Amino acid sequence: MSLRSGIIELGWGHPDRTLLPAGDLERAAVDALRRHGSDALSYGASQGPRRLLEPLAARISRIDGRPAELDGLLITAGITQGIDLVCTLCSVPGDVALVESPVYHFALQILRDHGLELWPVAADSGGLIPEAVADAARRARSLGKRPRMLYTVPTFSNPTGRTLAPSRREWLLEIAGQYDLLVLEDDAYRELWFDTPPPPSLLSHGSAGVIRFGSFSKIVAPGLRLGWLQTGADFVARAKQTGLLTSGGGINHFTAHVVAEYLHMGLLDDHVVELRAAYRARRDTLVAALGAALPDGCRWETPDGGFFVWVTLPDGIDSMALLPHAEALGVAYIPGPRFFAEGGQRYLRLAFSLVAQDDLVKGARRLGEAIRVA
Ligand SMILES: Cc1ncc(COP(=O)(O)O)c(C=O)c1O
Numbered sequence: 001m002s003l004r005s006g007i008i009e010l011g012w013g014h015p016d017r018t019l020l021p022a023g024d025l026e027r028a029a030v031d032a033l034r035r036h037g038s039d040a041l042s043y044g045a046s047q048g049p050r051r052l053l054e055p056l057a058a059r060i061s062r063i064d065g066r067p068a069e070l071d072g073l074l075i076t077a078g079i080t081q082g083i084d085l086v087c088t089l090c091s092v093p094g095d096v097a098l099v100e101s102p103v104y105h106f107a108l109q110i111l112r113d114h115g116l117e118l119w120p121v122a123a124d125s126g127g128l129i130p131e132a133v134a135d136a137a138r139r140a141r142s143l144g145k146r147p148r149m150l151y152t153v154p155t156f157s158n159p160t161g162r163t164l165a166p167s168r169r170e171w172l173l174e175i176a177g178q179y180d181l182l183v184l185e186d187d188a189y190r191e192l193w194f195d196t197p198p199p200p201s202l203l204s205h206g207s208a209g210v211i212r213f214g215s216f217s218k219i220v221a222p223g224l225r226l227g228w229l230q231t232g233a234d235f236v237a238r239a240k241q242t243g244l245l246t247s248g249g250g251i252n253h254f255t256a257h258v259v260a261e262y263l264h265m266g267l268l269d270d271h272v273v274e275l276r277a278a279y280r281a282r283r284d285t286l287v288a289a290l291g292a293a294l295p296d297g298c299r300w301e302t303p304d305g306g307f308f309v310w311v312t313l314p315d316g317i318d319s320m321a322l323l324p325h326a327e328a329l330g331v332a333y334i335p336g337p338r339f340f341a342e343g344g345q346r347y348l349r350l351a352f353s354l355v356a357q358d359d360l361v362k363g364a365r366r367l368g369e370a371i372r373v374a
Contacts, residue, residue, distance in 0.1 A: 004332075008363035011332045013158060013307045013351040019278055020221045021262075021271055028261040032254075040257035043249025046240040048075025048228070052260035056228060059263070060214070063191065066204040071233040074240075077251045078227040079188055079213040083107055083151075085239060086211055086229070087114040090182055095148035096140045100128045102339035102347070104158045104186060107151055117145070120341040125301070127164030128152050130171045137179035149182040155198045156189035159339045159349035160310040161303025166199040173205055185212040191219050191272050193305035194280040207232045216259055218307070219272050226255050279307065282352040282360060289364035290350075295372050307353035312346055317374050319348040325374060331366035 003009055032040050036051070047053065053073055060068040076082035091097070093115025099108060101120035111118060119140060122132045133150060140147040154164035164172070176183045185202045203212035207230070215227035239245060250256065262268065286309055287302050294300075297314025311333075313319060319335035326332065336347030350367075352360055 006330055007327060008331045008355055008359045008366065010350040010352070010355065010360075010363050010367075011334045012354050013349075014222065014354050015218060015275075016278070016354055016356075019275060020223075021267070024265065024267050024271075025221065025224075025258065025262060028265060029258045031265075032257040032261040035261075036257055040254050042253075044253030044256070045250050046245035046248075047073070047236060048250050049253065049256050049260060052256045052263070055260065055263040059268075060230065064201050064204050066200065068230060069207075069233065072207060072231055072236055074229050074236045075251050075256050076213075076227045076229055077225045078217055078222070079186055079215045080106065080110065081225075081251065082211075082213045082227060082229040083110050083184060083186070084113070085242075085244070086149075086182075086184060087111065087116065089235075089238060089242070091116055091148050094145075096145045098133060098136050098140075098147060098150040098181065099341060100150075100152040100154075100157070101341060102159055102336065102344060103151065104153055105334070105338040107186065108339075108341065111151065116148070118341045119147070121150070123157075123160070123162065125162060127154055127157070127162050127168060128172060130168050130175050133172060133181075134175045134179070137175070137181060141179070147179060147181055149184055150176060151184040151186065152202075153186045153188070154202060155187055156192065156303060156306030157308075158188065158306065159308050159334070159336075159347075161301060161306050161308045162310075163198050163304065164202075169199060169202055170205055173202060173210070176209055181209070183210045185210055187212050188215050188218055189306035190214070192276060192279055192307070194276060194283060195304060198305060203230060211235065219268065219275065220259065220262065224252075224255050224259060226252055226259055279353060282357060283309070285357045286350065286352040286360045286364060289361040290367075293364040293368035295368060298371065307351050309350045309352065311348050311350060313348065313371065315346075317371060318345040320345060322348075322370060322374050326367055326370040329366045329370050331363045331370070333367070 057068040097111045097116040098121050137147045203210045211231040299312040334349045336344035
């Protein structure tokens with residue numbers, strides 16, 4: 001990623017570089033080499049090293065309130081690779097993937113890479129609408145298509161920051177069961193809550209038919225390229241048999257050892273507490289700055305966690321057309337259409353994770369100016 005000089009980048013949903021625990025990871029890497037060097041530098045187990053899987057399972061159990069089974073966990077190179085692997089194993093080109101709308105744009109790209117047909121499913125302030133999932137699955141079947149999976153970010157969504165209402169969670173799973181949809185639960189932001197912890201994951205209601213993706217990218221560092229997926233043991237057993245994992249000796253095995261060491265050092269919980277405070281302060285700053293700077297007719301939602309504020313523009317303003325003008329004034333964002341299978345011109349996504357507080361204020365002012373002159 002390269003930052004452009006003179007532009008306040010509110011587009012990138014990346015952690016602030018000053019919040020990456022470089023010193024602690026350096027110690028963890030040295031300790032991993034000193035204590036487990038020959039293991040860490042050899043080919044590893046397909047599922048990931050036990051030194052990481054065990055503390056990870058304990059941590060997930062504590063955070064999500066339901067014991068995580070060791071044989072239902074698989075180490076991945078981040079959520080991105082996890083989704084790609086699931087598509088490889090569970091879909092064929094031409095299958096239908098129902099996708100929350102709007103949703104994380106790069107996941108849409110991965111699903112497209114696998115030749116899946118994307119069918120958007122509406123969401124509102126309470127998250128994905130379960131009846132809309134049922135309608136879409138029924139329609140797809142009536143056209144002779146196979147609705148194979150549902151991709152959703154139900155907790156502190158990217159791009160909207162919304163969280164699926166607790167009352168919709170079991171209902172959604174019932175519908176998924178009824179239509180034999182594999183639910184891909186992208187849980188990238190669960191730990192980054194600002195006031196109260198979010199509702200338990202979809203997977204915590206029972207692992208059948210749900211694959212939940214987690215990552216160290218947002219809570220430690222994205223450059224590690226390390227995450228996990230959690231589901232039933234059958235899927236993990238199948239994944240372990242793939243050439244990718246058997247020949248590869250597990251995914252990012254050395255990094256997995258370094259992160260295992262970092263977990264054994266007991267530093268992650270305190271680090272996450274610091275991240276919550278830092279991102280909460282940035283959210284507050286950005287939301288207050290938008291209130292002061294955006295013209296009438298703009299609306300936005302205050303997220304309870306995650307990295308993003310989702311803005312609705314006044315009637316007649318198109319976020320794609322607005323972007324070059326905003327950039328000329330020195331601020332960037334991601335236009336809404338990137339997050340929709342179609343439409344979305346009235347929206348834009350701002351990330352408060354990457355830039356410092358005073359730049360959030362300046363960025364909001366520049367955006368306000370761009371919208372005023374549009
Ligand atoms: C919802 C969501 N899923 C996945 C990712 C990427 O995760 P990873 O770095 O673990 O591949 C991101 C990163 O922005 C994200 O916002």
